[in-house]
Amino acid sequence: MSRLEILKTYKIYIGGQFPRTESGRFYSPLDKKGKPLGNICLSSRKDVRNAIVAARKAFGSWSERAAFNRGQILYRIAEMLEGRKEQFIAELIQQGSTKKNAEEEVNLSIERTVYYAGWCDKYQQVLSSVNPVASSHFNFSVLEPTGVVGILAPQNTSLIGLVSIMLPVICGGNTCVVIASENLPLCAVTFAEVLNSSDVPGGVVNILTGTNKELNETLSTHMDVNAIVYGGDDLEALKQIQENSVLNVKRVFSYSKDWNKADSQDLYMISDTQEIKTTWHPIENIGGSSSSY
Amino acid sequence: MATKKKNTEHVSDWNYSPSLESTSHLNLKKRYDLFIDGKWVKPSSGVYFKTINPANEEILAEVAHGNQDDVDKAVKAARKAYTDVWSIMPPAERAKYIFRIARLMQERARELAVAETLDAGKTIRESRDIDVPLACNYFFYYAGWADKLEYAFPNRKVESLGVAGQIIPWNFPLLMAAWKIAPALATGNTVVLKPAETTPLTALILAEIIEESGLPAGVVNIVTGHGDTGAAIVNHPDIDKIAFTGSTNVGKIIQKALAGTSKKLTLELGGKSANIIFDDAPIDQAVEGIVNGIFFNQGHVCCAGSRLYVQESVADLVIQKLKSRMDSLYLGNPLDKNTDIGAINSKEQLETIHKYIKIGKQEGAEMYQPKCSIPTKGFYCAPTLFINVAQSSVIAQEEIFGPVLTIQTFRTVDEVIQKANNSPFGLAAGVWTDKGSRIFNLSSKLRAGVIWANTYNKFDPTSPFGGYKESGFGREGGLHGLNSYVKLS
Numbered sequence: 001m002s003r004l005e006i007l008k009t010y011k012i013y014i015g016g017q018f019p020r021t022e023s024g025r026f027y028s029p030l031d032k033k034g035k036p037l038g039n040i041c042l043s044s045r046k047d048v049r050n051a052i053v054a055a056r057k058a059f060g061s062w063s064e065r066a067a068f069n070r071g072q073i074l075y076r077i078a079e080m081l082e083g084r085k086e087q088f089i090a091e092l093i094q095q096g097s098t099k100k101n102a103e104e105e106v107n108l109s110i111e112r113t114v115y116y117a118g119w120c121d122k123y124q125q126v127l128s129s130v131n132p133v134a135s136s137h138f139n140f141s142v143l144e145p146t147g148v149v150g151i152l153a154p155q156n157t158s159l160i161g162l163v164s165i166m167l168p169v170i171c172g173g174n175t176c177v178v179i180a181s182e183n184l185p186l187c188a189v190t191f192a193e194v195l196n197s198s199d200v201p202g203g204v205v206n207i208l209t210g211t212n213k214e215l216n217e218t219l220s221t222h223m224d225v226n227a228i229v230y231g232g233d234d235l236e237a238l239k240q241i242q243e244n245s246v247l248n249v250k251r252v253f254s255y256s257k258d259w260n261k262a263d264s265q266d267l268y269m270i271s272d273t274q275e276i277k278t279t280w281h282p283i284e285n286i287g288g289s290s291s292s293y
Numbered sequence: 294m295a296t297k298k299k300n301t302e303h304v305s306d307w308n309y310s311p312s313l314e315s316t317s318h319l320n321l322k323k324r325y326d327l328f329i330d331g332k333w334v335k336p337s338s339g340v341y342f343k344t345i346n347p348a349n350e351e352i353l354a355e356v357a358h359g360n361q362d363d364v365d366k367a368v369k370a371a372r373k374a375y376t377d378v379w380s381i382m383p384p385a386e387r388a389k390y391i392f393r394i395a396r397l398m399q400e401r402a403r404e405l406a407v408a409e410t411l412d413a414g415k416t417i418r419e420s421r422d423i424d425v426p427l428a429c430n431y432f433f434y435y436a437g438w439a440d441k442l443e444y445a446f447p448n449r450k451v452e453s454l455g456v457a458g459q460i461i462p463w464n465f466p467l468l469m470a471a472w473k474i475a476p477a478l479a480t481g482n483t484v485v486l487k488p489a490e491t492t493p494l495t496a497l498i499l500a501e502i503i504e505e506s507g508l509p510a511g512v513v514n515i516v517t518g519h520g521d522t523g524a525a526i527v528n529h530p531d532i533d534k535i536a537f538t539g540s541t542n543v544g545k546i547i548q549k550a551l552a553g554t555s556k557k558l559t560l561e562l563g564g565k566s567a568n569i570i571f572d573d574a575p576i577d578q579a580v581e582g583i584v585n586g587i588f589f590n591q592g593h594v595c596c597a598g599s600r601l602y603v604q605e606s607v608a609d610l611v612i613q614k615l616k617s618r619m620d621s622l623y624l625g626n627p628l629d630k631n632t633d634i635g636a637i638n639s640k641e642q643l644e645t646i647h648k649y650i651k652i653g654k655q656e657g658a659e660m661y662q663p664k665c666s667i668p669t670k671g672f673y674c675a676p677t678l679f680i681n682v683a684q685s686s687v688i689a690q691e692e693i694f695g696p697v698l699t700i701q702t703f704r705t706v707d708e709v710i711q712k713a714n715n716s717p718f719g720l721a722a723g724v725w726t727d728k729g730s731r732i733f734n735l736s737s738k739l740r741a742g743v744i745w746a747n748t749y750n751k752f753d754p755t756s757p758f759g760g761y762k763e764s765g766f767g768r769e770g771g772l773h774g775l776n777s778y779v780k781l782s
Contacts, residue, residue, distance in 0.1 A: 144737075277742055
């Protein structure tokens with residue numbers, strides 16, 4: 001007798017916990033053969049709000065953590081991804097990918113994670129400055145994370161798109177709420193499990209499944225979200241997000257790249273969700289001695 | 294100046310003799326046209342509006358009201374200049390034009406300072422020592438970047454955007470024009486700039502300087518007018534970039550108007566900045582910092598330190614010293630070199646400030662104003678402070694943009710960080726303490742774009758300026774200010 005397979009219940013990820021949606025609703029995206037992928041959580045607006053609360057709560061300690069430590073945690077994500085490679089490949093194939101493409105996508109996701117892990121304690125040095133003001137002050141500018149970032153993951157990939165636009169955000173000390181690809185949600189849910197076992201504190205990344213159409217608005221009108229990163233290609237939806245963002249002057253970034261290309265990653269994606277802070281302090285200027293004696 | 298003193302308790306008997314800056318050196322025209330494509334052209338509507346001296350309500354000049362057609366003409370000129378000349382000019386040559394503008398401004402600095410004081414109501418000391426020299430320095434600073442842009446963005450090719458539409462406020466008219474025009478030109482863009490309707494004169498003198506500099510026609514166009522002129526710039530389809538400095542409300546309208554377009558946007562909006570005094574601060578210096586933080590430029594400063602937080606143990610002392618310092622402030626003719634507090638920029642703004650003072654009283658806060666005589670003509674507001682203000686109070690939450698300070702007290706560091714960050718704005722903050730470690734703690738936890746530690750309201754072309762949260766996005770000044778005017782590939 002063949003063994004009866006244990007099927008997975010796909011959950012969402014909020015504040016380090018794996019609840020089903022509070023709404024009790026689900027949807028069933030289909031694979032290429034028209035077979036349901038599973039009963040995926042159809043997250044509600046309330047789930048989005050809960051996730052934003054979790055992200056805000058996690059922001060303080062994540063942004064103030066040593067950059068080196070954030071780098072270690074991102075590297076740990078890569079390690080965990082490597083260990084669960086086969087699962088991701090299987091899910092990508094289940095969602096319509098070829099074996100070769102699936103392998104490439106997972107490998108690149110791991111490489112990209114290592115890439116951003118390395119940036120954690122370097123972008124600050126590259127992009128900050130000491131400013132030679134003309135008065136007797138010491139003046140410097142540093143980068144600080146923008147805050148809570150709403151992320152709308154690319155629709156056309158299950159893993160690489162999500163990884164590519166989420167990592168630069170948390171690399172820079174932001175926390176985020178991610179809406180996964182509507183029709184390719186499996187890897188997002190499994191990726192949440194990777195995050196959960198990678199020392200990423202609960203609330204730093206929150207991942208919801210559901211329809212963009214329903215969740216966009218709550219995310220982009222919410223007064224405690226500081227920025228939106230849009231990975232989709234629906235220009236009307238983007239316009240709506242930009243209009244909603246006016247409520248609290250959210251920064252909106254939209255990327256349309258082929259995430260499967262090796263060079264679809266860079267420093268300037270990190271700096272997009274950073275603010276520049278400039279600090280002034282007077283320099284005591286009394287007495288006659290100078291540095292040349 | 295102040296003559297009749299009723300309350301000798303607060304005001305000393307002696308006064309400085311007036312020391313008026315002469316206006317003889319300034320030759321304002323009776324009427325100014327629009328500066329488009331290197332020429333002075335009449336507004337297509339034929340309409341002119343008057344700009345007055347807010348210190349005495351006398352008319353200074355008539356200024357053209359540019360409408361949509363004029364804006365379109367200016368954008369066409371800017372596009373042509375961009376395509377034909379400015380974007381293909383070797384960057385080092387571009388730099389030389391900008392250096393030349395900086396030098397010409399320095400040469401005409403006195404004239405610019407007097408014009409600024411007359412048109413804006415700000416004190417001549419400030420125009421002469423801060424606004425005008427800084428404006429020159431922004432041009433001088435950004436000129437040198439023109440041929441070095443690759444060094445600012447590692448691993449990237451840097452390109453200009455095209456035509457930049459720029460809308461500036463009335464609180465630092467010439468300085469804001471410099472903040473906008475200098476980096477735009479250095480990065481290879483051409484410009485259509487609209488000065489504020491109450492303060493167009495120094496931008497028009499700057500247009501004369503630009504004309505004199507030989508800058509190719511159409512690279513900089515100055516279109517004066519009202520809100521409709523600004524809206525025409527924002528909504529013009531052939532503009533690639535909008536830079537706006539002004540109120541958060543108007544900023545939001547602009548952000549919404551640009552939704553769904555590919556126009557790049559920077560917003561430098563309002564603020565309600567916290568100024569925090571700890572018990573170990575050098576109190577006398579801190580009091581000077583409080584005064585400079587809120588009464589500089591009559592409080593018409595987006596980053597004004599308008600929310601004062603004083604540690605409870607020194608609150609009585611700080612408030613007493615602050616009141617006594619306020620008693621010695623001179624309010625009056627902005628052209629007088631003794632004057633500390635000049636005129637409110639417009640009647641409309643004075644009414645706004647009075648509205649908030651009334652709200653403050655209604656909310657039950659305790660108000661203090663020194664006994665100073667207010668000139669009968671012109672728009673003036675005595676320096677004002679409110680004690681016993683609640684965090685939720687309207688006057689502690691909303692931007693007043695006038696010489697009105699609210700005072701709250703605190704006990705612990707954590708408490709004051711929470712109170713300071715409890716605002717939709719995030720433009721600036723001040724911290725006064727002798728303890729270095731505490732400065733670094735606060736400067737990293739306060740969610741604001743500029744932190745002044747043991748100082749306040751300092752500006753420099755090398756120093757990036759701009760806000761967090763609803764105070765806007767993008768930076769002006771310094772290397773980071775270049776980013777607002779380039780695309781990277």
